[in-house]
Amino acid sequence: MRATVFGLVMLVCLLAGLGPAFAGTAELVNALGQGDFKSREQAITALVVSGDATAVPVLDALEAGNLFLRKTDQHVFIGKADGDTLSLIDPATNQPAGTGQKFEFEKIKINNALRGIISNAKGGLTLFSADAATRRSAAATILKSGDAASLDALEKAIAAEKDAPTLALMIEAHAAALLNSQRPDAEKLSAIDALKKEGSRDSSALLVQLGSNAQEPIKSAALAAASSIENGLAAWSFAQNIWYGLSLGSVLLLAAIGLAITFGVMGIINMAHGELVMVGAYTAYVVQQTIAARFPGVQNEALLISIPGAFIVTGLLGMAIERCIIRFLYGRPLETLLATSGLSLILQQAIRSIFGPTNKEVSAPSWMSGAINITAGLSFTVNRITIMIFSVAIFAALMLLMKRSSLGLQMRSVTQNRPMARAMGIRAAWIDTLTFGLGSGIAGLAGVALTQIDNVSPNLGQNYIIDSFLVVVFGGVGNLWGTLAGALTLGIANKFLEPFAGAVLGKIIILVGVILFIQKKPRGLFALKGRWVET
Amino acid sequence: MTTRRGFLRSAAAFGATAAAMGLPQYAFADGETIKVGILHSLSGTMAISETTLKDVMLMLIEQQNAKGGLLGKKLEGVVVDPASNWPLFAEKARELISKDKCVATFGCWTSVSRKSVLPVYEELNSLLFYPVQYEGEESSKNVFYTGAAPNQQAIPAVDYLAAQGVKRWVLAGTDYVYPRTTNKILEAYLTDVLKVAKADIMINYTPFGHSDWQTIVSDVKKFGSAGKKTAVVSTINGDANVPFYKELGSQGVKATDIPVVAFSVGEEELAGIDKKPLVGHLAAWNYFMSVDNPTNAAFIKSWQTFIKNDKRVTNDPMEAHFIGFNMWVAAVTKAGTTDSDAVQDAIIGVTVPNLTGGYAAMLPNHHITKPVLIGEIQESGQFDIVWQTPGLVAGDEWSDYLPGSKDLISDWRKPLHCGNFNVKTAKCGGA
Numbered sequence: 001m002r003a004t005v006f007g008l009v010m011l012v013c014l015l016a017g018l019g020p021a022f023a024g025t026a027e028l029v030n031a032l033g034q035g036d037f038k039s040r041e042q043a044i045t046a047l048v049v050s051g052d053a054t055a056v057p058v059l060d061a062l063e064a065g066n067l068f069l070r071k072t073d074q075h076v077f078i079g080k081a082d083g084d085t086l087s088l089i090d091p092a093t094n095q096p097a098g099t100g101q102k103f104e105f106e107k108i109k110i111n112n113a114l115r116g117i118i119s120n121a122k123g124g125l126t127l128f129s130a131d132a133a134t135r136r137s138a139a140a141t142i143l144k145s146g147d148a149a150s151l152d153a154l155e156k157a158i159a160a161e162k163d164a165p166t167l168a169l170m171i172e173a174h175a176a177a178l179l180n181s182q183r184p185d186a187e188k189l190s191a192i193d194a195l196k197k198e199g200s201r202d203s204s205a206l207l208v209q210l211g212s213n214a215q216e217p218i219k220s221a222a223l224a225a226a227s228s229i230e231n232g233l234a235a236w237s238f239a240q241n242i243w244y245g246l247s248l249g250s251v252l253l254l255a256a257i258g259l260a261i262t263f264g265v266m267g268i269i270n271m272a273h274g275e276l277v278m279v280g281a282y283t284a285y286v287v288q289q290t291i292a293a294r295f296p297g298v299q300n301e302a303l304l305i306s307i308p309g310a311f312i313v314t315g316l317l318g319m320a321i322e323r324c325i326i327r328f329l330y331g332r333p334l335e336t337l338l339a340t341s342g343l344s345l346i347l348q349q350a351i352r353s354i355f356g357p358t359n360k361e362v363s364a365p366s367w368m369s370g371a372i373n374i375t376a377g378l379s380f381t382v383n384r385i386t387i388m389i390f391s392v393a394i395f396a397a398l399m400l401l402m403k404r405s406s407l408g409l410q411m412r413s414v415t416q417n418r419p420m421a422r423a424m425g426i427r428a429a430w431i432d433t434l435t436f437g438l439g440s441g442i443a444g445l446a447g448v449a450l451t452q453i454d455n456v457s458p459n460l461g462q463n464y465i466i467d468s469f470l471v472v473v474f475g476g477v478g479n480l481w482g483t484l485a486g487a488l489t490l491g492i493a494n495k496f497l498e499p500f501a502g503a504v505l506g507k508i509i510i511l512v513g514v515i516l517f518i519q520k521k522p523r524g525l526f527a528l529k530g531r532w533v534e535t
Numbered sequence: 536m537t538t539r540r541g542f543l544r545s546a547a548a549f550g551a552t553a554a555a556m557g558l559p560q561y562a563f564a565d566g567e568t569i570k571v572g573i574l575h576s577l578s579g580t581m582a583i584s585e586t587t588l589k590d591v592m593l594m595l596i597e598q599q600n601a602k603g604g605l606l607g608k609k610l611e612g613v614v615v616d617p618a619s620n621w622p623l624f625a626e627k628a629r630e631l632i633s634k635d636k637c638v639a640t641f642g643c644w645t646s647v648s649r650k651s652v653l654p655v656y657e658e659l660n661s662l663l664f665y666p667v668q669y670e671g672e673e674s675s676k677n678v679f680y681t682g683a684a685p686n687q688q689a690i691p692a693v694d695y696l697a698a699q700g701v702k703r704w705v706l707a708g709t710d711y712v713y714p715r716t717t718n719k720i721l722e723a724y725l726t727d728v729l730k731v732a733k734a735d736i737m738i739n740y741t742p743f744g745h746s747d748w749q750t751i752v753s754d755v756k757k758f759g760s761a762g763k764k765t766a767v768v769s770t771i772n773g774d775a776n777v778p779f780y781k782e783l784g785s786q787g788v789k790a791t792d793i794p795v796v797a798f799s800v801g802e803e804e805l806a807g808i809d810k811k812p813l814v815g816h817l818a819a820w821n822y823f824m825s826v827d828n829p830t831n832a833a834f835i836k837s838w839q840t841f842i843k844n845d846k847r848v849t850n851d852p853m854e855a856h857f858i859g860f861n862m863w864v865a866a867v868t869k870a871g872t873t874d875s876d877a878v879q880d881a882i883i884g885v886t887v888p889n890l891t892g893g894y895a896a897m898l899p900n901h902h903i904t905k906p907v908l909i910g911e912i913q914e915s916g917q918f919d920i921v922w923q924t925p926g927l928v929a930g931d932e933w934s935d936y937l938p939g940s941k942d943l944i945s946d947w948r949k950p951l952h953c954g955n956f957n958v959k960t961a962k963c964g965g966a
Contacts, residue, residue: 208762
C-alpha cells in the first residue's frame with residue numbers, strides 16, 4: 001500500500017515540476033472529509049498521487065487538526081480558529097475564502113495510523129524542497145520507514161545535493177530504502193554495511209525486520225549487523241547510565257545544597273526546606289504568568305528572569321522564618337523540627353489556597369527542549385544538561401561566597417566560635433538571619449530548575465525533603481564538598497540499581513545502604529574534624 | 536445529650552455554611568435534610584484528580600434541590616478531606632456515616648482508598664458510589680461501581696492496539712493494587728488470548744509521584760526497537776504522569792513510534808502538561824469531554840456556570856458521579872426511603888441517561904453498562920475519539936482471564952444475594 005503511494009509520488013516528483021493544478025484536486029480534498037479512517041487513508045493516497053503541489057499545505061493542515069468540513073455544502077477548508085469564528089483558506093488555490101462560525105464546521109480527525117502515513121507522504125513530497133532542514137527531515141523519515149519506492153527519488157536527490165550533513169543522511173536513507181527493494185544482493189550487502197556504520201537504534205530495528213523476512217545471504221548479514229549495532233549500543237549504555245546518574249545527582253545536589261547551609265552550617269533541622277523549594281517553583285510560575293500577560297515579547301526568557309526573582313522571594317521568606325520562628329529555638333533541635341514541620345504544613349496549605357491544588361504548568365523555553373545525540377547510544381536531553389550546568393554553577397558560586405567573600409568569612413566564624421566572632425564585632429544574630437536566608441534562597445533556585453522536570457504542585461517539596469536530608473547526612477554535615485559527593489554517589493547508585501531492581505526496590509536498597517554506612521561512619525563521607533564540631 | 540447537642544451544632548454550622556456559600560434558600564417545610572457524603576481528597580498527591588469530583592457532586596446536589604429535592608426533603612452535601620491518606624479515608628467514612636448520618640457517600644479514587652473504606656461501609660451497612668475505573672476482583676453489597684471494570688477499559692484498549700498491529704507490549708504502572716491486578720489480567724489476556732510471547736511483554740512499576748523517568752523511558756525505547764511495533768499500556772496514577780510524559784517528549788518518543796495508552800489520564804490530568812509532544816498518545820475511557828451531543832453540551836455548560844470558570848474541563852469520573860447520583864435518586868424515589876437495604880433492592884435495573892448519548896443501567900453485580908471510547912490527545916488538551924464500541928459493555932468484575940476468578944459471578948438480587956458465587960461449585964464466597 002505504502003509502496004504504491006511512494007512509487008506514484010516519486011514518479012510525479014521525478015518530473016521535477018509543479019504540475020498544473022489538476023481539475024480534480026478540489027474533489028480529492030473534499031473527499032478527505034467523507035467516511036471513516038480507512039476511506040480517509042485512501043483519500044490521502046489519491047491526493048498525494050495527484051502530485052499537486054497544494055497537497056503539502058493540505059496535509060500539513062490535516063496533521064495539525066486545522067482541516068475542516070463545512071456541513072452545509074460538504075466542502076473542505078483549511079481553517080484558523082479565532083474564538084468562535086474560523087478564517088478559511090481554500091485548499092485548491094491557497095487563497096483566503098472568507099470566514100465561518102465554528103458550529104457550521106466539523107473538524108476532520110485523524111488517528112495515529114493516518115498520522116504515520118501523512119508524515120511518510122510529506123517525507124516523499126518534501127525531498128526536493130528548497131529548504132535544507134525540510135530535506136533533512138524528509139531523508140530522516142525515509143531512513144526510519146525504509147520505503148523502497150523512494151529509491152529513485154533519493155538517487156536523484158543525492159546527485160543534486162550540495163549540503164554535506166543532508167547528503168550523509170540521504171545516503172543512509174538510501175541504504176535503508178534499498179534493503180526493502182528488489183535490487184541485487186550485492187547492493188543490499190553494501191547497504192547493510194552502511195547501516196551498520198550508522199549504528200543507530202532505528203537502523204538496528206530495520207535490520208532485524210529485514211533479517212526475519214529475507215533469504216540467505218541477506219538474512220545472516222542483516223542479523224549479524226543488527227547484533228553488532230546492539231553490542232555497540234550496549235557498550236554505550238554504561239556511559240548513558242553514568243549520565244543518568246549524574247543528572248539525578250545534580251537534581252539531588254540542587255535540592256540539598258540549601259539544606260547543607262541551614263542544617264550543615266547552622267545546625268538547624270528545617271523540615272520546611274522542601275516547601276521553600278516549592279515556593280521557588282511557584283515564583284517561577286508567577287513570573288511566567290506575569291510576563292505572558294504584560295511582556296509577551298520576552299516569554300522565552302521567562303525562566304531565566306525568574307531565577308533572581310525566586311532567589312529574592314525565598315531568601316526573604318527564609319529570613320522572615322528565621323526571625324520569627326527559628327531564633328527562639330536555637331539549641332533545641334526537637335522543637336525546631338516540630339516547629340518547622342508545622343511551618344511546612346502552613347506553607348503547603350497557603351499555596352494550595354492561593355493557587356489551588358492542581359498542578360501548574362511552567363512551560364520550557366524553546367532552547368531547552370529536545371536532546372543532543374553524541375553517538376547513537378549516548379544522548380543527553382537538553383533540559384537535564386541545563387540543570388546540571390545550573391547546579392554546578394550554584395555550587396561554585398556558593399563555594400566562592402563561603403571561602404572568598406567577607407560575608408562567607410563572617411558566616412564561618414559565627415558557626416565556629418560564636419562568642420569570639422561577636423567579640424570581633426560581627427553581628428551574629430544578623431549573620432544567622434542572612435545564612436538562613438541564603439540557604440532558603442538557594443532552595444528557591446532549586447525550585448526554578450525543578451519546574452522543568454517535575455510537577456509544580458503544593459506537594460513538590462515533599463518529594464525532595466527526605467532525599468535532601470539523606471544527601472546532607474550521607475555526605476557529611478557541615479561540608480559542602482561532602483554534599484556534592486553524596487548527591488552524585490546516590491544519584492549514580494540509584495540509576496545503576498534501577499534497571500535491575502526496579503524503581504521502588506532501588507530506593508529501598510539505597511536507603512538501607514545509607515543506614516548501614518552511617519553505622520560505620522556516623523559523620524558521613526567527608527566528616528568535619530576538630531574540637532568545635534563536638535559542641 | 537452531648538451527641539444531640541453536637542449534632543445540632545454541626546447541623547447549624549452546615550446550615551450557616553450553606554447560607555454563606557450562597558446556596559439558594561429552599562421552601563422546604565421542615566428543617567430535616569437528607570445528607571450525602573462526599574469523600575474525595577482535596578489535598579495530597581491525588582488532589583489533582585479528586586477535587587473536581589467534590590465540585591461536581593455539589594453541583595449535582597444543587598441541581599437536584601432546584602428540582603424539589605428528594606422525597607420532599609432538601610439534600611445536603613457533607614464534604615470531608617481525607618488528604619490522599621488511605622487510613623484517613625476509613626476514619627472519615629466512619630465519621631460521615633456515624634456522626635453526620637449520611638445515607639449514601641460518593642467518593643474514593645484510588646483502589647487502596649476504596650479497600651480502606653470497604654470494611655466500614657459493610658459494617659455500618661451504608662452505601663458507597665465509586666466513580667473511578669478499577670481492577671475488578673471485588674463486588675460488595677454496599678458499593679456501586681460506576682467506573683469501568685477491566686473489561687470496560689483495559690481489555691478493549693488492548694484489543695484496539697492489537698488491531699493497530701502492536702506486537703510488543705510495555706505494561707507500566709504505579710506500585711499499588713490497581714495497576715498490579717490490572718497488569719496480571721492483561722498479562723494473562725496477552726499470553727492466553729492474543730498469544731503474545733512472554734519475551735514480548737515488559738512490566739515495570741514505580742512509586743507514587745516518581746519523577747525521574749530517564750532510565751525507564753530509555754528502556755522502553757530499547758524494548759521498542761526490536762523491529763516489532765511496540766505500545767505502552769500505562770496504569771500510572773496521579774501526578775507521576777506529568778514527568779513521564781515530559782520525558783517521553785524530551786527523548787523523542789512520538790505516538791507514531793511507540794503509542795502510550797493510559798487508563799488514568801484524562802482531561803483534568805493533562806491540564807498541567809505541555810501537550811504538543813503528546814499529540815497522538817491515547818487514553819481509554821467511557822466518556823470524553825469532546826463527545827458531541829446535546830446532553831453533554833448542556834452538562835458542560837451547567838458545570839462551567841456552576842464553577843464560574845469556562846476553562847474547567849469535564850472527565851469520565853465526573854460522568855460516573857452524574858450517572859451514580861441520578862441512579863441513587865431514582866432508586867430512593869422508587870423505594871420511597873433512603874434505607875440502605877431498600878435502595879440496594881430498588882436500584883438494580885434502574886436506567887438513567889449517560890452523557891455519551893445513550894443510557895446506563897445498574898446491573899445485579901452493582902456495575903453499570905458503559906460504552907468504551909478510545910481517544911487521542913490533541914494539542915488543546917481534549918481527546919479526539921478514534922474508536923468506540925458499537926454498543927454498551929456490561930461491567931464484569933470477576934475477570935475471565937484469571938484462574939481464581941473466571942468461575943465467579945456476582946448477583947446481589949435475592950435469592951442469590953452473593954458477590955462471589957462460584958458457578959462450578961455452586962457455593963457463595965468461593966473466591
